[in-house]
Amino acid sequence: MNGFNHIVNLDIRQTLRSKWFWGYSILFGGFVALMFASGITESQIIGFLGLGRLMITFIQICISILPIFVLISTVRSVVGDRESNVLEYMLSMPISLGGYYWGKLAGRFITVFIPVFLALLGAVAWGTFSNITVPWDVFIFYSLLLASMIICFLGISIFISTLSRSQELAISMAFITWLILVAFLDLILLGVMLRFRVDAGVIISIAMFNPLQVFRTAAIALFDPNLTVLGPASYYILDRVSQPVFVGFSIAYPTLLGSLLAWLGFRSFKRSDLI
Amino acid sequence: MKQNSPIIKIKNLTKVFNRIHVVDDLSVNFLAGERIALIGQNGAGKTTLIRCILGHYVYDGDVSVLGMNPRLHRKNVLKRVGFIPQLPPPLRLTVKELLEFFSRLTKTKKDAFIEVADSLGLSVKEHWTKPFFKLSGGMKQKLLISLALGRDIDILIMDEPTANLDPKAREKFIELLSRFNKKTLMILSSHRISEIENLISRVVEMDYGRAALDKILIKI
Numbered sequence: 001m002n003g004f005n006h007i008v009n010l011d012i013r014q015t016l017r018s019k020w021f022w023g024y025s026i027l028f029g030g031f032v033a034l035m036f037a038s039g040i041t042e043s044q045i046i047g048f049l050g051l052g053r054l055m056i057t058f059i060q061i062c063i064s065i066l067p068i069f070v071l072i073s074t075v076r077s078v079v080g081d082r083e084s085n086v087l088e089y090m091l092s093m094p095i096s097l098g099g100y101y102w103g104k105l106a107g108r109f110i111t112v113f114i115p116v117f118l119a120l121l122g123a124v125a126w127g128t129f130s131n132i133t134v135p136w137d138v139f140i141f142y143s144l145l146l147a148s149m150i151i152c153f154l155g156i157s158i159f160i161s162t163l164s165r166s167q168e169l170a171i172s173m174a175f176i177t178w179l180i181l182v183a184f185l186d187l188i189l190l191g192v193m194l195r196f197r198v199d200a201g202v203i204i205s206i207a208m209f210n211p212l213q214v215f216r217t218a219a220i221a222l223f224d225p226n227l228t229v230l231g232p233a234s235y236y237i238l239d240r241v242s243q244p245v246f247v248g249f250s251i252a253y254p255t256l257l258g259s260l261l262a263w264l265g266f267r268s269f270k271r272s273d274l275i
Numbered sequence: 276m277k278q279n280s281p282i283i284k285i286k287n288l289t290k291v292f293n294r295i296h297v298v299d300d301l302s303v304n305f306l307a308g309e310r311i312a313l314i315g316q317n318g319a320g321k322t323t324l325i326r327c328i329l330g331h332y333v334y335d336g337d338v339s340v341l342g343m344n345p346r347l348h349r350k351n352v353l354k355r356v357g358f359i360p361q362l363p364p365p366l367r368l369t370v371k372e373l374l375e376f377f378s379r380l381t382k383t384k385k386d387a388f389i390e391v392a393d394s395l396g397l398s399v400k401e402h403w404t405k406p407f408f409k410l411s412g413g414m415k416q417k418l419l420i421s422l423a424l425g426r427d428i429d430i431l432i433m434d435e436p437t438a439n440l441d442p443k444a445r446e447k448f449i450e451l452l453s454r455f456n457k458k459t460l461m462i463l464s465s466h467r468i469s470e471i472e473n474l475i476s477r478v479v480e481m482d483y484g485r486a487a488l489d490k491i492l493i494k495i
Binding site: 003006009010013014017018084085086088089090091092093094095096097271272273274275 | 326329330331332333349350351353354356358360362363364365366367368372376377379380381406419
């Protein structure tokens with residue numbers, strides 16, 4: 001794919017010059033620093049303690065912020081380039097469409113993933129330095145979960161971006177997508193289930209298709225096999241599949257979903273007017 | 276590439292936007308070495324035709340550029356095509372990064388672009404670390420011209436290339452074009468035909484998506 005490396009490089013360089021990137025990096029690095037400063041590693045709640053407690057708090061923050069952040073920041077990428085004539089110029093260069101599209105996606109993945117991963121790695125480094133036991137299994141799983149979450153929402157974003165004809169429409173679509181995903185989290189599902197007496201299996205299936213729900217459940221699954229702190233949908237899920245299966249699913253499903261949507265976006269991009 | 280051989284062949288090209296035939300059953304050939312002024316009112320279909328040649332649009336009919344379909348073989352086609360857009364894109368890259376990017380992509384030495392920029396009166400090194408979008412309109416256009424003219428190409432497509440240039444830079448630009456490889460096909464979309472009249476060998480006037488006038492001024 002000629003041009004892929006050049007586009008990745010270009011996208012990273014452009015992002016490093018953006019204010020949002022530094023704000024984002026400082027935000028997540030700051031969360032970890034703040035958690036250490038507040039003594040979170042020394043406190044204990046429902047069995048969570050030490051670096052594990054910090055990591056689970058961090059991942060909860062990521063689950064709350066990252067999806068909407070990735071959606072809003074990435075959904076403008078293709079449609080924004082189209083509106084500002086950047087796409088017309090870039091695509092008049094000898095770059096394959098695949099090189100451009102996947103290069104932009106890979107560049108964005110790197111710039112979104114690296115700051116949150118470094119924040120997590122920083123926590124591990126500080127923990128090692130302070131003689132706090134490092135839960136390596138949690139660190140590896142959360143790193144994979146973050147990567148999976150970013151791929152998933154990047155795929156959704158670029159799919160919307162490719163199909164949209166204006167930035168306003170793309171942002172609205174991204175916001176609606178996020179609202180729908182939030183609306184179908186377990187607590188709201190519980191309300192729906194109670195109100196309309198819908199079959200629990202149907203409700204849980206919907207929850208299983210919701211990547212936000214999958215991340216929420218997976219984040220807690222390593223620490224709390226009984227899921228006492230989560231809603232009924234999560235409990236229902238783990239009652240039917242074993243914990244290792246669910247952990248594997250929570251990485252694989254969002255990654256596949258994001259990849260599928262990114263591929264569908266590419267298919268549409270390739271087959272329609274480019275600008 | 277032989278002079279006189281058609282390197283862009285367009286047959287029954289139609290492009291429709293919202294049921295409007297912006298390019299309407301257009302058939303025309305462009306030969307190697309021709310200097311074509313593509314003229315016409317706003318909305319006549321000039322930019323749409325250029326975008327079809329560059330492979331940006333899906334269309335009905337046939338477009339062949341250097342014997343290839345620009346949609347299917349866009350990378351190979353664009354290796355041999357230089358393009359200067361009407362509006363400079365707001366690229367966030369610095370001048371240095373843009374030159375390096377273009378240089379790697381087209382396998383052309385940076386100095387070749389810098390030389391063209393110098394001849395247009397743009398000292399690239401003075402703006403080396405400045406982001407492209409922060410340059411003045413004229414500087415941006417000069418740099419884009421340098422990127423198009425600084426490499427070995429068979430086709431040069433320019434969409435209102437002098438719009439942002441001051442009179443002196445325009446003069447230099449026209450002079451550069453007149454000295455450019457004689458075998459290169461040039462397509463200039465312009466409203467200011469008086470500026471380029473000494474340069475062009477053929478005028479194609481677009482009107483309602485068709486070639487209302489196709490006049491050869493100098494036989495190649």
